[in-house]
Amino acid sequence: MGRLSEGLPQALDAWRVTTDDADVAARVAGFLGGEPQPNEGTGGAGLAYEVLTSRESVRVLLDGPDAVAAHMVLRGSNGIIHECDGVEFLSPEEKKDQPCGCPPLLEDRKLAARDGRGPTPSVDITFQIAAAPRLGTFHLMTGSWQMAAQLSDLTDALERVDGPAVCDLTMELVAYTTKTGRGVCYRKPVVTVLGSPDSVAPEPQPTAEPTPAPAPSAPRRKARPAPEPTIPSAPESSHSVSVDAVLLRRAAQVLGTGDHQETVIAALSAIVAGRQQATELARLREQVGRIAAITEQALQGRDSSLT
Structure with missing residues (x-):
């Protein structure tokens, strides 16, 4: 979830993978995005290669408690x-x-x-990448108190599966404002147990594209285009939001999100957290519900774009 760069700690917005095998590094990049590169970030137990992936959520296999x-x-x-x-x-x-x-x-x-x-x-969690188990065993080693608090529920859920379990390993974004008005933004590791390999896909299913409307059988008078819905802008925010149905589906595949609202949250989080604008992120998150609702309405009405 982070690295040391020039002796300074660097928090990341997507998973970082380290390995001593160049072939594994290349295949990890193929599955999770990013490019293999020499491990100059340290924090990888002396492993030669690192991949700064584009995924904040990875579907993995855990072999029981x-x-x-x-x-x-x-x-x-x-x-x-x-x-x-x-x-x-x-x-x-x-x-x-x-x-x-x-x-x-x-x-x-x-x-x-x-x-x-x-x-x-x-904490040391041993897992395989669900879509590529032959890549071998990986470890997530963390000192997160949030993960420690989750362990009892996690092991109970793994016991209920009674065998290898498909899980989502996620860097969950946490943002809040302190009593003194200071914005705080960080990511915590979360493991969500989904079920057995027989019942859960190794990768999240992509969001279905909207079905195009049938072409008219005869020339018709061109209807006046309906006005596009507008989204209230966040206070003191200069960012505009543009959502395209096809891009939304592709973004869901890249981000590993399960629905439109999660995709919008992840996209906004990446933009704002990358600029360390925690206060603005808190304001934007209040608008996410409205953005998601309008997006869903546009998709259901077969409107391919929303600005």
Whole structure:
């Protein structure tokens, strides 16, 4: 979800994949977009290649609850000084299986970690790309507290599938305004369990194109074109929004979104988050429902464009 560029952390809007295999890098780029390049962003465990994909959501296969490994780690200047599962120590050896003393509530654990008194999550999710399982096994390793909070529900959902599960691995955009009026925008990893490979496609189905209207059988008086619907502009915003039905479908394929509203959200998020305009993003998100509704109405009426 990020990289180090010239020693500085860089947050990304789409998934980054690192590998030591040039062929795998090329095939990942073919499935997920982007171009293989030398791994100059570090943060890839010394792997030689990286692909900055164009996808913020990837459909993957998780082989049951064992595909999710998680523990809590506190590191010091000489390495790990505390490693536990939230209840008992996992290391050092002399403390293994003894109570670790971590607070039972996640919020209390976050406060302890923030003060340097407690460990932080270390989550490793093992998966395959659903559309190309022969590419091999990939890992998502994250210290996200949001992912840690999701783990119990995730493993329960994987157990209910009772076998390999098709999931969507998504970088979900979070945007809000603090009490002091400061805009905050970031992305968090989310795993959504969809079902078994027998019931879920390895890639999201593309949005169907609207059926063209039949040609008239005889010349008719040309009707006066109906006025195009207008969208209220966001306050203090200079951005215009243009949606084309065919492009909307293609955008859904690229973004991995499931409906028009998700596609509009993803597109607006990419524009605004890329410019780090978090405050404007919060305003634009309030307009998304209206944009999506008007888009749906235009598509149902076989209007191929909306401005």
